[in-house]
Amino acid sequence: MEMSRRRVLGTVGAAGAAGLMIGAAGGAGISASVSDGGSASGGAVPLTAVGATEVMFHGKHQAGITTPLQARGHLVAFDLVPGAGRKEAAALLRRWSATAGALMAGKPSTDDTGIALDAGPSSLTVTFGFGRTFFDRTGLAARRPVQLDPLPAFSSDALDPKRSEGDLWVQIGADDALVAFHALRALQKDAAGAARVRWQMNGFNRSAGATARPMTARNLMGQVDGTGNPKPSDPDFDRRIFVPQGATGAQDWMAGGSYAVVRRIRMLLDDWEKLPLEKQEKVIGRRKADGAPLTGGTETTELDLDRIGPDGKTVIPDNAHSRISAPEQNGGAAMLRRPFSFHDGIGPDGTPDAGLLFVCWQADPLRGFVPVQRKLDRGDALSPFIRHEASGLFAVPGGAAQGEYVGQRLLES
Numbered sequence: 001m002e003m004s005r006r007r008v009l010g011t012v013g014a015a016g017a018a019g020l021m022i023g024a025a026g027g028a029g030i031s032a033s034v035s036d037g038g039s040a041s042g043g044a045v046p047l048t049a050v051g052a053t054e055v056m057f058h059g060k061h062q063a064g065i066t067t068p069l070q071a072r073g074h075l076v077a078f079d080l081v082p083g084a085g086r087k088e089a090a091a092l093l094r095r096w097s098a099t100a101g102a103l104m105a106g107k108p109s110t111d112d113t114g115i116a117l118d119a120g121p122s123s124l125t126v127t128f129g130f131g132r133t134f135f136d137r138t139g140l141a142a143r144r145p146v147q148l149d150p151l152p153a154f155s156s157d158a159l160d161p162k163r164s165e166g167d168l169w170v171q172i173g174a175d176d177a178l179v180a181f182h183a184l185r186a187l188q189k190d191a192a193g194a195a196r197v198r199w200q201m202n203g204f205n206r207s208a209g210a211t212a213r214p215m216t217a218r219n220l221m222g223q224v225d226g227t228g229n230p231k232p233s234d235p236d237f238d239r240r241i242f243v244p245q246g247a248t249g250a251q252d253w254m255a256g257g258s259y260a261v262v263r264r265i266r267m268l269l270d271d272w273e274k275l276p277l278e279k280q281e282k283v284i285g286r287r288k289a290d291g292a293p294l295t296g297g298t299e300t301t302e303l304d305l306d307r308i309g310p311d312g313k314t315v316i317p318d319n320a321h322s323r324i325s326a327p328e329q330n331g332g333a334a335m336l337r338r339p340f341s342f343h344d345g346i347g348p349d350g351t352p353d354a355g356l357l358f359v360c361w362q363a364d365p366l367r368g369f370v371p372v373q374r375k376l377d378r379g380d381a382l383s384p385f386i387r388h389e390a391s392g393l394f395a396v397p398g399g400a401a402q403g404e405y406v407g408q409r410l411l412e413s
């Protein structure tokens with residue numbers, strides 16, 4: 001009898017290691033204790049909390065938006081093949097949803113490759129979105145929300161169109177590299193005959209358990225990055241991040257959804273690393289070691305933007321990245337940043353092709369990413385150390401109910 005990955009999980013669970021279940025909206029469900037009966041000499045090590053943690057596929061919102069950052073990520077854009085229209089797109093989203101639901105539950109996919117056969121769900125999430133061009137190709141231009149209008153051009157853009165945009169976008173995240181790659185292969189195979197990969201990017205974050213105490217992640221510049229993010233417990237969190245349930249007009253199918261802005265941002269690490277620590281901290285306006293504002297306190301202390309230092313200047317400089325991007329400096333504009341770092345090797349000039357796969361989520365990019373990036377573009381102290389190389393804007397519909405597939409409300413009504 002073939003044993004499904006789900007059953008492997010169950011069996012291990014019975015032996016003492018049980019996992020966590022995380023709802024697609026990010027709330028933790030069942031928690032359980034973890035035991036480690038393994039040995040360094042190669043004996044069987046039970047599934048740990050990392051492998052056993054499952055994120056729910058079905059829910060009000062798609063998974064992978066409020067889900068805690070995973071250690072591995074793949075971002076993939078697809079274009080529909082010539083001749084594929086609404087019918088083929090609907091069939092593809094149906095197949096993709098079935099595959100995502102199975103893999104996120106730790107079950108094998110149809111025609112499984114075996115890459116993740118002995119792994120648990122490992123917090124796998126798969127998130128699907130539609131790009132602007134999808135609507136023309138499927139005869140759905142009348143249902144395209146204005147929120148998908150092209151982002152404005154920014155003066156510091158150095159965008160590669162071949163690695164930008166796309167009809168469809170898939171974000172894969174998992175705490176295990178094989179589980180993430182397995183999902184990528186399965187979804188790409190599902191797409192055969194309907195859509196072709198346009199671009200693909202691979203990213204990573206710190207592994208679970210790598211720090212003694214859970215804390216906000218660091219990026220490849222060494223900064224604590226994510227402190228100012230809106231929190232699900234904030235009273236206006238849902239309004240800022242998700243399209244409301246009662247959305248009407250061209251957005252009716254987007255209820256519970258969100259808009260993802262994706263930017264491949266290269267970090268000019270050789271230049272950054274030459275900068276003395278004190279100057280690096282002034283670029284951001286926060287201490288590198290613990291992410292606390294330069295005006296004092298701990299990571300979570302509010303920035304004191306008015307404080308004047310002994311030199312008569314603001315302690316958090318006028319061009320500091322944290323000051324310029326703060327919601328109070330941008331009419332309340334806020335977004336949920338959920339990035340992956342990337343490293344695609346060393347270039348011929350010896351510099352790393354590394355940086356941030358910046359992914360941010362908002363109910364409306366015109367009230368999130370756009371005003372903030374406009375302002376950063378005009379005078380961010382971080383700008384000399386980064387380069388925006390690719391861009392995408394995607395409408396990510398709400399989560400699928402049981403028996404439904406992602407995007408069904410757009411494709412079948």
Ligand SMILES: C=CC1=C(C)c2cc3[nH]c(cc4nc(cc5[nH]c(cc1n2)c(C)c5CCC(=O)O)C(CCC(=O)O)=C4C)c(C)c3C=C
Pocket residue numbers: 219221223224225226227228229263265266267284286291321322323325326327334335355356358369372373376382386
């Ligand atoms: C347009 C949006 C933003 C881009 C692009 C962006 C790029 C970028 N940011 C960092 C590092 C940090 N960013 C920090 C804060 C921060 N950044 C943005 C927006 C963009 N960043 C916002 C909205 C905020 C929060 C501001 C606030 O609420 O106070 C920080 C400080 C810590 C934190 O709050 O997360 C760091 C560090 C890099 C390296 C980068 C491009 C590579």
Ligand SMILES: [Fe+2]
Pocket residue numbers: 321325
């Ligand atoms: Fe930032």
